[in-house]
Amino acid sequence: MDLCSYSEITALLKRHGFTFSKALGQNFIVNKTVCPAMAESLHAGSGTGVLEIGPGIGVLTKELCTVAQKVVAIELDRRLFPILEETLAHCGNLEIVEGDALKTDLNALIKEKFADMDEVKVCANLPYYITSPIIMKLIESRLPVSEIVVMVQKEAADRLSAKIGTRDCGALTVAAQYYAKIEKLFDVSRGSFTPRPKVDSAVIKLTVRNKPEVTVQNEDRFFEIVRAAFAQRRKTAANSLSSALLLPKSTVVNALEQIGKSEKDRAENFSMQDFADLSALL
Template identity: 35%
Template sequence: MENKIATPSGTKKILREYNLNLKKSLGQNFLIDSNIIDIITAASAIEGDEFVIEIGPGIGSLTQAVLEKLDEGKLLAVEKDAEMVRVLENIFAGEEKLTLLNQDALKIDWNEIAAEYNTENRKIKLIANLPYYVTTPIIMGVLESELELEQMVFMVQKEVGERICAGPETKKFGSLSVAVQYHMQPEIVHQVPSSVFIPQPDVDSVIVSLSPYEQNIYQEEVISKKFFFQIVKSIFQQRRKTLRNSLSKSAVINLDRDLVTQALEDEGIGIKKRGEKLSISEMISISNRIYKMRKEN
């Protein structure tokens, strides 16, 4: 395809040609700046022979660019809106590298999808321009599936991207930061103004890249993943309280105050310290110690 979709004229032409009415309920905002598309594909480091999953292709702005990068690789585009799927089928008719899947990304078993469509066991990369209202559940759904990803690059609301990448002792560090960083290493690679979308959203966006750790010490050290995330949720549900109070008065998990006090002392962490000041490794150490102490009692 010679004409770029990710331009004002290219996008408007498709919207007009297919008489498309954008669905606000699905968070449909289309990129009209090919430079942003180039930044996303560059961050994805597509080499040409991967299995790429795209979530929410819309009218194919990013789809078009990814297909141009793929030589022997395959692209699976997952789109919830059946009307958009019909448009994509027309725009990319005859494109053998592309498979369109009309499904809700929130309900997909990603391991089953990989097994069904990535039959040649290619490296897997995932890209997405995510609707703001489902950003977190989609990201966490992919990460918790433990799909073996070489790279994950997505565009999200700026505030969400900053929360994902935030570190300890910052206001934006929270449960989402820990949950994402437990699985992969995030980085904001570019700031994106609202002006590059049709229609324009009310907020700016960022492009976030997630890369696998060379060695994921977090997952290696955690005794119980379920218990660890109960501890994390307890810490940030009452982030202004001291660590002892937020854990011993948690609505998420029932912990004895004396046990919490002893665990914190054993870890060399002051009982008046707030949980938001802890590193992920410190949270894991506390979680492991409390978990062991509960088992012994």
């Protein structure tokens, strides 16, 4: 079965009485080059386990099963299970589990399912609406994984992979790059999916750091400072921090001066180390 053929997908879904759920952000890949490229970018092999989030009808899953020793796919939509049983019947190294990746204890799942693997990686075509929360969960949870390859909305990919200290940088950029080195691999046009989304996508790779990019005294405060600094992008960092943290502006300005920043600087002009230093002062 050609899982990238629109006519075959239509017949498959009709046979199982399946209709797309807008609430779950379901868009299935019909571009034949995307999933093989994603699977190859993992550099998986014997001894590699791959956790897939949201297998859909199995287009990416099939490719993962050809490169990894074991694949575990977590799927929220129970209606897809009989479809996956049909499309992936030949994949003997696959296990599908029902669950919501945002609510599931992924650490426990990985320890249970991949105990005999040398390494574990994550791969997914993420629904746009859970991009930020799922990526932050994957890296904040300190999962025993070395790499994460995901397809996300192009705007999110550009923001996540942006250089810190530039205009394209945001709070998510700093938070994600604190935990991982992020590389944008390739763009994916909106015509690569059915139903066709309104925006383009891109594939990024997150290589998890052995230790965070900078040393901070209190991670919770560090992330609070980062969020506060970017909370009002049109304002200076001094005004945004003062407003979000309910601190006197003079206190914020004094802290900024101690790290060599002006009250006129915006958050996009800060380095990762600037945020770390600031979190120790405020």
